[in-house]
Amino acid sequence: MTFGITAFGACVPRLRLSRQAIGTAHRWMTGASPKGKGYRAFCSWDEDSVTMAVEAARDALGHGESRAAVTSLTLASTTLPYADFSNAGLVAAALDLDPSVRSDDRTGSQRAATTALIDAFARKQDGMLLIAADRPRTQPASALEQICGAGAAAVAFGSGDVIARLLGSAGISTSFADHFRPSDQPHDYVWEERWIRDEGFGKIVPKAVNAALASAGLTIGDIHHFVMPATIRGAAASVARTLGFKGDVADPLDDDCGYTGTAHALLMLGAVLETAAPGDRILLVGFGQGADALILEASGRTPAMAGARGVSGALSDRLPTDDYLRMLSFYGEIRPDWGMRGEKNDKPALTEAYRTADQLAAFTAGRCPACGAVQFPQLAYCVTPGCGTPARDFSRVSLADEPAELMTCTADWLSYHPAPPLHVGFVQFRNGARLLMEIVDVPTGVLDTGMPLRMVCRIKQTDTVRGFRRYFWKATPVALPG
Structure with a gap:
């Protein structure tokens, strides 16, 4: 061959x-x-x-x-x-x-x-x-x-x-x-x-x-x-x-x-x-x-x-x-004055990052075998009222490639964000998962409910003192309008 x-x-x-x-x-x-x-x-x-x-x-x-x-x-x-x-x-x-x-x-x-x-x-x-x-x-x-x-x-x-x-x-x-x-x-x-x-x-x-x-x-x-x-x-x-x-x-x-x-x-x-x-x-x-x-x-x-x-x-x-x-x-060629909102010390919790690496790095949720709920993050027990199935019984479900759409959204100009405004919203996944996520690479005013989204791996936070970068997943429109 x-x-x-x-x-x-x-x-x-x-x-x-x-x-x-x-x-x-x-x-x-x-x-x-x-x-x-x-x-x-x-x-x-x-x-x-x-x-x-x-x-x-x-x-x-x-x-x-x-x-x-x-x-x-x-x-x-x-x-x-x-x-x-x-x-x-x-x-x-x-x-x-x-x-x-x-x-x-x-x-x-x-x-x-x-x-x-x-x-x-x-x-x-x-x-x-x-x-x-x-x-x-x-x-x-x-x-x-x-x-x-x-x-x-x-x-x-x-x-x-x-x-x-x-x-x-x-x-x-x-x-x-x-x-x-x-x-x-x-x-x-x-x-x-x-x-x-x-x-x-x-x-x-x-x-x-x-x-x-x-x-x-x-x-x-x-x-x-x-x-x-x-x-x-x-x-x-x-x-x-x-x-x-x-x-x-x-x-x-x-x-x-x-x-x-x-x-x-x-x-x-x-x-x-x-x-x-x-x-x-x-x-x-x-x-x-x-x-x-x-x-x-x-x-x-x-x-x-x-x-x-x-x-x-x-x-x-x-x-x-x-x-x-x-x-x-x-690119770090200029340093804008972000005011006191930007004065943050984001020291990473490396032990917790290792323990939750399966969920955070690969964006993996858990599906409850009893009620079928897809949950992220995975807690010790199923969060569905009256269920309580232990998380050790969950099956792994990837959210990274799961189709999703925007339920609600807001553009926040008050919180510190390196690329204002900070766009956040509830994201509904086709498999039933739902969570609040950051939405990136969008001009102001184009987000709308029902907009198809895809997941992208991005830097979540940078520890500017120690230089450590935390990576996580964010949402972005599948296609921009126009």
Whole structure:
């Protein structure tokens, strides 16, 4: 049986900032008219590489049997929230994967995802799940502020009905420093653009590509699509000319997303796979202190055929804004005065978090076998009057993927919230569960009773003193009006 990519999923934050708004904000210091086109994706205050990884994996796997088949989880990112705590483990817990699933973090390079992709194809083990997610933090007024975005992509591997298979690959490792970020600094330091384009992309990438072509027994004329992410506009087209490539140079997803770091190679690959014809060969390149090159062959089976909304679906689910200061606040570039309401010490109760991890991380309720009530959180006994069945007899019920709708809602401008107003409401699940939840990624005034909702994994609270993040589930509209 053919081994290869069996499922693909994507996540791009719903929030999109106009590049014109960024340019207008800095016009006072540049003296130039705003020239940015399109929108860049950015994370809300409660989104990070972990939450985006969860959403991309959910898109790829759906729920049920596909998750039960996962044997390992690899998370590639250069913007992980923890340096010494398993970020991949957090993702595995949110996905409700079996505790036997091996999880590991890959970091330290923008090509961490493509290197992990090569490793996965070399292992040829069914059930592997590779996720790449990044939330680049850029310095205000820098060129990267306009170029970068945020997002995640997930790839599942198996044998049988594959989306794409590997024909050949190669990797080159060098100490070429196009940019770097010390572990104690929030922003990248970037070297001169021409040097990166000519000496980096122009000389290192062709070596990796030629080695990959040789391993596949192909020539550049046998390739139909060239996928190479870069923060330098035009770099991919320049390398294509150097290689003598005459086919399709993949869309860099600039118009409504922006460069997403380690995730971008997989996001661009996913976009190509959505339209690739059976037998199309795809050359995928990852760059960063060397280069990876992979040659894949599409089967014609698209991510949408596997039930995923994919890259196109993630890009179309958008909430555009011109609020530049909102992005700066969410990314910690400015610190608004929230008044005394914002003076909170949110020290985590790590013992209680561990005891309730099954409920909180995976959003799992309990169904009473006597009366059938679905309860979250699960207390010691059934809360139905006159029942009292002990919780140890409950069956597990997932709320993360359960259809739901809004019963009541309110927009609170008085309580402290990093993204005011705080939207809360009672959510009614189809299986009978009902609870008060935070509702996110909605403009003021669009919520209405009966609105279909879906659940998303988000940061619930951040301990600003100790740096610990508590994750939980929130509700968001399935689709925004208009």
